[in-house]
Amino acid sequence: MDYISTRDKNLKISSSQAIVAGLSKDGGLFLPETIPSFSLAEIQAMAKMDYIGRAAQVLSAFLTDFTKEELTEYISQAYRREKFPPKEVAPVISLDAQANILELFHGPTCAFKDFALQLLPYLLTASLKKNGVNKTVVILVATSGDTGKAALEGFADVPGTKICVFYPEGGTSNIQRLQMTTQTGENVMVFAAKGNFDDAQNGVKRIFTDKEFAKALDEKGFLLSSANSINWGRLAPQIAYYFSAYCEMLLAGRIALGDKINIVVPTGNFGNILAAYFAKRCGLPVNMLVCASNRNNVLTDFITTGTYDKNRDFYLTSSPSMDILISSNLERLLFMLSGQEDEKIRELMNQLVSCGRYTVDDLLREKIKAEFACGCADDGKTFETIGEVYKKTGYLCDTHTAVAVRVYEEYRAATGDKTPTVIASTASPFKFAGSVLPALGEKPQGDDFDLLWALAEKTQRTPPPALTELKNKQERFTAVVEPKKMKDAVAGWLDVK
Template identity: 30%
Template sequence: MLYISTRGVHKPSSPSEALRQGVPSDGGLFVPQTIPQVDRDWVLSLAKKPYYQAAAQVLELYLTDFSKDELTAVCHEVFSEDNFGENPAFVEQLNTYNDDLYLLRLDTGPTASIKDYSMLLVPPLLTLAKKNTKDNMQQLLLTATTGSAGIAALSTLADKEDFAVMAFFASTGEPLGSEQHLKPGCGSNCFASYSSASFEELSQEIRQCLADENLVNTLRDHNVILSTANSLNWVRIVPSIAYYCWAASCRYAHGRLQWGEGSMALVVPSGNGSELVAAIYAREMGIPIGKIIVTTNRNRGLADLIREGSYSRRRKLLHTDLPGLDVDLPMNVERVLYEVLGRDAVQTSIYLNDLINEGIIRLNKNDTAAMQSYLDAMSIDDRRIASIILSIYDRTDYALDPHTAGFISAYETWNDRQRSDFPAIVLNTDSPYRFTRTMSEALLGRGYVRGRSNSVLVSELEQEIGLALPQIFTEMIDGEVTALPVVNKDEIAQNILEQLGIA
């Protein structure tokens, strides 16, 4: 397996080279040169194994210069009971009266976030990649975040030898202000900053840093490889492919679906686009996914592209109560276009040049039809999220975090309109305790949060929903609050040099 660029210029790279470099030198994104194909027996075999073995089996298909024993050992350590409990990535029926709607529970890791499933694999996989490339250099990983990805990166990479991480928290940071609480617990190799820029703007600036030859070469002169812990790096995509394959295997193995007699729908967030990209690759591998439903909030640029075949850049991003969806058009749209267009690097580059130069994408008729053949999108009004959370809680006794509740609502609306017979798997991406104020307003009453501290709200919410508080939030509540240093827009490159003592 080799990796090529969506722009078609960068020379093919080994998996280890692609993971270490993060992004290719031609400004594109790495994708596998060929997509591995699987059959019924391969898919059904996954459910017969513990999750760590199933995940390693998927990773083997994409990381071919890693040995089976290496990947199995890494996954065994990462997806341990200490990190994820007895059943990582388990599939759970939301309502006993509805056999067609299931949650893929991805909220049981150390930071109670979907990000744990990919971020915890970053250090060991990049360490193995370093061994294969024999470059003997240290690695600096940049990440833009609205909260959970940054927390996961800082927690995972703290004090890891030969790694440093810089997390830039966007102005749409999560309501609990968790990035501030986590700051005192960061390792000496961790740098956390706040920016007034949006997540989308930060992601673009990080991508510019990765393409800045002067910056990259300056760091190399100091024995540092510049890369990213965001999903621009393939290391963050392939773990998601693994849990999609696993979820499908569980559904078929338990008789909820019969192979050859129908497909399932996957309901994924827009966000940075990584979940959508991973779902596309799982489908292209042969996993029976009939429809991928992308959920956005009022920042509906990706929804417009999917449903209308066109996109126009917003003048201003809307800040909402669903910060993980506060992205108009994710960077990973490049991978989406590349795969939807039949891996046509030339046409992909044409559309992306239009986006860069004019702020628009207008797909032709055939390309629009290709996109809509298996993708659809729903936009939810985040101003209704409290009522959505309460409605689901009343019907199912599940206190779902605002994002997951939104995904459920999006699927139910889509299903009512389409009258689809696709059974669905919805990603459960986060803990409700990450959004204490939103959850309290939804379940304890409008205006309830006024005059109450986060610690009081957490205690009362825990009493209401009967769900144990994850350790990460106990540490945040009890920890010292420290204001993060501010990095202004267009200052990331300079900040990198200053933090490393090079400037």
């Protein structure tokens, strides 16, 4: 299967080459030229498998450079029991007659990014070998909170790799920050970047498209790649857990084979919900995809109006992983729905760079609205939802999941849609204890670790050791850089002039 760039569909490379490159040289994103399909019989067969088998089945259809045996080995290592304790890996919990929670936070960093970033090091190092690349690959990551730690955890001390993470100064929860700044490993580096996530993400993109810097790196034996969801190797593993969720619903008798489901995803960069869209395009019976935003509701406005406009106030919210105004993965969706019109995509992305906004034509806007519903929830609604859901059902949502639940509840009330629904739960509530406690009527007191244990006592739950153990770890990385100095920071770390 060939992979093509969203900005030049004539540029064709293999899946392993796409994983190594991360971002196309023309600034576009790679995606498969054709979409594989799964029959209902194949989905029924997946239901009899464990998560490892389901993921291998899905990924082998996309990553055709790899044998199914290779992928099964990588997936087995990435999702082994000591990293993902629950037997189901991605369990589905019933919330009410229609709503079900897909828990994606049982990995080593307590966030959904673990599904991709525990597997990506295996895919990347194997891809390097398949393409005869003997250089040290340098992973650059911009994070709004969860990706950074998940990437650091996945790549720490992996031979032949180095990883550098940029997070927005003051733009993550303190627990998220500590997860990154205390990271162990001889090949890791972390910087705080002034500004917001978009500033950090744009800084990383500028580094990737700097040809002179790429040449200097090459002379030192380095090759740039990405662990953000701009890298297809990051996005593809996320498709698998939507197939798995459908299988879990089948096994629980919540649906019959062929019944359609809705999927609701809290998202800022559009990668997680795009993975659900790919699952639908592959044949997973999906009715509606519901895009849930927080107060930074650029995606809600875009799906509603067809105009994407990042020229707006930026807000720091209680769901920081969604505090994003430039949703990079939207480019992939526009490319697919436009019929692979790369010239149109180049024009739209150039408009975004030059004036911060673009408007799609009426046909494309209607295609988007046929696939996606949307909504947003500010912090007030988020806290209200955490408290209400806990009181009614005993289920404890983190702030991001609560955004999705609230948007789904408003969508269901407005439409009367009673389709069985999967809501992606993207992080452990203990990562945001300082926000979850007030939603339960408790006044936060003490430091972040006091809050962890206060939430544990309030809810009679055990906080993840990966979070409580941070208290005794030494911070290693405290440097702060301006976005325009990010390249210099990377060069200094790598000793590249």
